[in-house]
């Protein structure tokens with residue numbers, strides 16, 4: 001089987017904030033052959049994730065965990081689609097899958113143990129395919145693992161979430177409410193702040209761009225201190241959160257958006273605060289919890305069915321929209337999970 005495959009590349013390494021012009025769409029023939037042991041997937045939804053920027057850099061600590069992206073070469077990415085040809089018993093033509101595929105129309109993969117690929121029960125689970133890249137995909141896994149396995153919330157504890165209207169943050173806040181916590185989120189616009197309070201049930205929320213002094217802003221929202229900080233942005237926000245943490249507070253470091261582009265300043269945590277308040281700061285990767293993926297998903301799926309968790313998705317159309325969709329993440333243009341839908 002031979003198809004014309006359109007795929008996204010970076011033209012060169014990207015070391016600052018990404019622009020649409022850093023990426024382009026190319027095309028080549030993709031071939032699947034019987035006896036190859038390969039599966040060919042026609043991608044339907046592509047996941048647009050901030051961590052891809054770190055892969056695009058010439059050098060980044062992220063390369064310790066995931067390969068850097070080579071200019072001109074196709075880009076592996078989380079995606080969901082339909083099997084169109086298969087040379088292995090596990091996958092049949094017509095199966096729906098979500099896992100590590102690519103920013104492209106078609107992806108070939110060879111099944112191997114430990115790879116991130118799940119078969120989706122078409123029609124059986126009742127969820128749209130896109131949810132398997134958002135709340136039931138890596139965003140859900142990141143939010144669930146970071147909050148429950150790293151943050152370990154107790155009922156009544158105070159939780160602060162940054163980038164709270166984003167894909168991961170919007171889930172963290174809702175999960176923390178379900179755990180009986182008091183939850184405040186920050187986001188970059190009034191529209192986002194209203195959404196957190198009115199639709200997602202956050203106890204409070206604020207626009208960090210309108211706060212000249214983040215330390216005193218957090219003091220206002222947490223007069224009794226923060227027990228868990230779910231960290232998505234880094235920089236001054238981390239410093240301000242540490243200054244407001246309670247003794248034995250936990251910081252679950254999921255990401256540092258403001259530091260990825262190199263335009264903001266890096267956090268300089270006050271380590272005396274960390275010592276004397278016995279604060280735990282722990283970085284983690286969603287992949288660390290891959291073995292619990294199905295367990296987390298069962299819980300999250302039930303919450304969605306019961307209407308206890310709202311899934312926010314922000315969908316652009318067509319492969320040509322990947323460059324703008326990706327750059328938009330770093331301007332805060334998205335609300336919820338940024339996805340690209342392919343024809």
Ligand SMILES: NC(=O)c1ccc[n+]([C@@H]2O[C@H](COP(=O)([O-])OP(=O)(O)OC[C@H]3O[C@@H](n4cnc5c(N)ncnc54)[C@H](OP(=O)(O)O)[C@@H]3O)[C@@H](O)[C@H]2O)c1
Nearest residue numbers: 142166167168187188232233254255256257258285286332
């Ligand atoms: N550890 C893991 O395994 C793992 C897995 C997935 C994601 N993550 C991390 O989780 C975080 C959120 O990822 P996501 O996929 O859910 O993306 P997202 O939150 O849906 O989108 C990124 C958001 O970050 C905010 N932002 C952008 N630049 C910022 C800046 N300079 N300062 C503060 N906020 C900024 C924007 O919202 P505002 O309008 O609020 O600024 C934007 O909407 C990222 O740091 C990501 O790297 C970690």
